[in-house]
Amino acid sequence: MSTETQKTQLIRGGQFLVKETKAEDIFTPEDFNEEQEMMKDSVMEFIDREVWPKKEEFEKKNYALTQEIMEKAGELGFLGVSVPEEYDGLGMGFVSTMLVCDYISGATGSIATAFGAHTGIGTMPITLYGTEEQKKKYVPKLATGEVFGAYCLTEPGAGSDANSGKTKAVLSEDGKYYSITGQKMWISNAGFAGTFIVFARIEDDKYITGFIVEYDKENPNGISLGEEEKKLGIHSSSTRQVFFNETKVPVENLLAERGDGFKIAMNVLNIGRIKLAGACLDAQRRVIDGSVKYANERVQFNTAIAKFGAIKLKLAEMATAAYAGESAVYRASKNIEDRIALRVEEGNSHSEAELKSVEEYAIECSILKVACSEDIQHCSDEGIQIFGGMGFSADAPMESAWRDARIPRIYEGTNEINRMLAVGMLVKKAMKGHVDLLGPATAVGQELTGIPSMDKPDYSELFAEEKEILKNLKKIFLMVAGSAVQKFGAELEEHQQLLLASADILIEIYMAESTILRTEKNANRLGEDTQKEQIAMSQLYLYNAVDKITQKAKEGIVSFAEGDEQRMMLMGLKRFTKYQNQPNVVALRNTIAEKLTSENKYCF
Known part of the structure; x- marks a missing residue:
């Protein structure tokens, strides 16, 4: 396949909103190659041996232990995964660097922070911006952990x-x-x-x-x-x-x-944002594992609490959020990796290619940072609730997990800043002609004033209705954000609450679409019968996304539209969020929770 063909097929950052992405074109965790699976196993074995058994020790402000673990990680090459081989790194691709960041970060926030600060904002500025002399002098020692x-x-x-x-x-x-x-x-x-x-x-x-x-x-x-x-x-x-x-x-x-x-700081933060999202994933898996095991073991009223509907609800929602996070993080990571490869082919240096490629997907980086940092906070909070009184005790693992989960919402730019950045960057891309928002937004405006079709579409294929709803959710964003840009122009950034609401719509669209595409891809190649619970999670995530988008869109519409314009947009919102076949949410949650409790862990 020619470079030009690849470039045409690879959508640009933010284009997910206006271009259809096919399931076969996205990367999923099920696509890890043999080398990546080996790296994943090595990191998990290292963390389970060196970090997880000492979890209590990390709550005692044992900074020397953190340094010791980091030195061992350096000896095993984990600190240099993304560093080019000529500077004593492993020179692995962006997906592999994300994979290491994911699985090395789940046991304790102390190691997650030390690792992220060192390999990301501590090393990458020199790797990406340094002169050849600077790289040769400093990067090898950083890659091996000789210096932090x-x-x-x-x-x-x-x-x-x-x-x-x-x-x-x-x-x-x-x-x-x-x-x-x-x-x-x-x-x-x-x-x-x-x-x-x-x-x-x-x-x-x-x-x-x-x-x-x-x-x-x-x-x-x-x-x-x-x-x-x-x-x-x-x-x-x-x-x-x-x-x-x-x-x-x-x-x-x-x-x-x-x-x-300032340019260095902002571009390095883009990389930090998507890696911070990755660092939240295994933390979620471990909280879910602990919650499922406790729910299976804890007996009340002669019944394991895992059998209770209230607990099933929590476990299902926790797992669904984790599955969505994985789906979106690895989708974006592969887009970045593919864009880097294209730029290198075109003659860019690797550092220039990585900088420009991450910058291309800066919108997705901000989306993922917000979504995954808030999901781990909610996950750990529900973990405490499942443990009940024991969850509030420092003797149980949930208490420290909850405290560690609070900082990611502040790191790498607060979530409020990142929400506004995501929408602001999308508008700038549209103005530069990189993402065509005007055409689709105009089409949505015409659709709102037209007569809706009374035909009932055929939704017999897997995710046919869900994909139609996703298209409509994108129309909602174009309707709200497009009208807001028309009304406020350059002053839009002063309307922060409207930007925040618009960002939440954007975030839910990307996360829901990533989840559905991952499951569709795996159902197509492995069979729908192997993806029963994943299908349930995809449908549950979309259902929740529709609810959130409805609320945020209404909040946005009534903040700037009045009279007939407001009535027309609210009617459009109702039309665009309508299911033909309403999912049985309780049944979906039960399906997911029963799989978790039968496997006694997060098993997706």
Whole structure:
């Protein structure tokens, strides 16, 4: 297949909203190749041997244990999965790097944070933006765990507004080094890192600049660390303030170009967002495993509580969210991997190809970050509820899982920021002509004023009705967001609650579609009889998505439309969310829950 043909078949970021994706064209966890399955097994074996048995120890602020585990992970090559082989990494594809991030992160948030901070924002800025000399000097040691990395962006007055940092970099008179002075906070891995990616402003530049800063405790060079922060969760993740007092940094350690710091920060965060989504997946599986086992063992009124409908509801919804997260994360990961391969074929360097490819799917990265971080929080909350009073006890695993699950909604840009980014980036893509929203939005407007068809379609094939509903949900987004853009234009970003509602519609569409396409692909090749529970999860997820989208769309419509326009849009909303064959949600949940309890684990 030619590069041009591949490019045509591979949809661009955000185009899922206006272009049909066929089931056979998406990647699913069932598509892992032999090498990926071996890597998955190796990571799981490592975590089950080295981390899971010490779970209680990670709640005792044992930072040395986290460092020890990270060193062992480095020895096994897990820290260098995405690093090119010429810098002592494994040079594996984007899906494989996501797989490692997924399965290494589930046992405890402390390791998930240390791993993510080191391999992502601690290493990738140099791998992607560094000069060849910088890469050769720093990346091999980071890839093997000889040195650990940390990312110094956030300041007391600069959080979501990352470019507002006050840290200064002043060039020496002889032009040989910069003196960096300032304060950074919430720096993961600070207690044992030897390489800092530091962002500072040179003179009165509009944008900050990135620097590679070495740290040696024996020769601190003006660097001092605050005490370990007292945190709600991730207790053994080292988190400190870092202070720079005229820290001398050679000019050759400036990262990329002067003023590129904000661009570096934003692009590296795109990668961090999708990997954070992946890091939430195995955490969900482990919470579900523990909940199912407890529900099977806990007897009340002479019956295992797993038999009760209220518990079945919880288990089914927890598993459905996890299955949806897997489906969407690996779908997007393969899109990114394929886009990287195309760009490399066209002559891009690997680092440039990865940067541009992740940027292409930045909308999906934000969607996944929000969805998966909120799903693990809800999953762990339901885990506590299933355990009852025992769930609230620190002696049971749910309490720490719930606390650790709270931070992903803040990491890598808060979920509120990411919701607004997803919609904002989609609108910008439309304005650049990368995603045609105008044509489909106009068609939806014409459909609203037309006479609806009274014909009853044939929904005999698997997911025929569900796919029609998905098409209609996309029309809802185009109706709401399209009208909002028309009404507010450039001022749309000031209407944050409308953006948040629109983002929730967008998120549910992507997650529901990914789930249905995964199941359809596997049903086509393995037989529908092998996918009974997966079909139930796909139908249940869509049903829940329709409910949420109905609520959010109504909220958006009444916020900006009045009179006949409002009535027409609300009628359209009702039409677009109508089932011909309403699913039996209780039966779907029971089907899923009974499979879980019979297998005594998350088994999908």
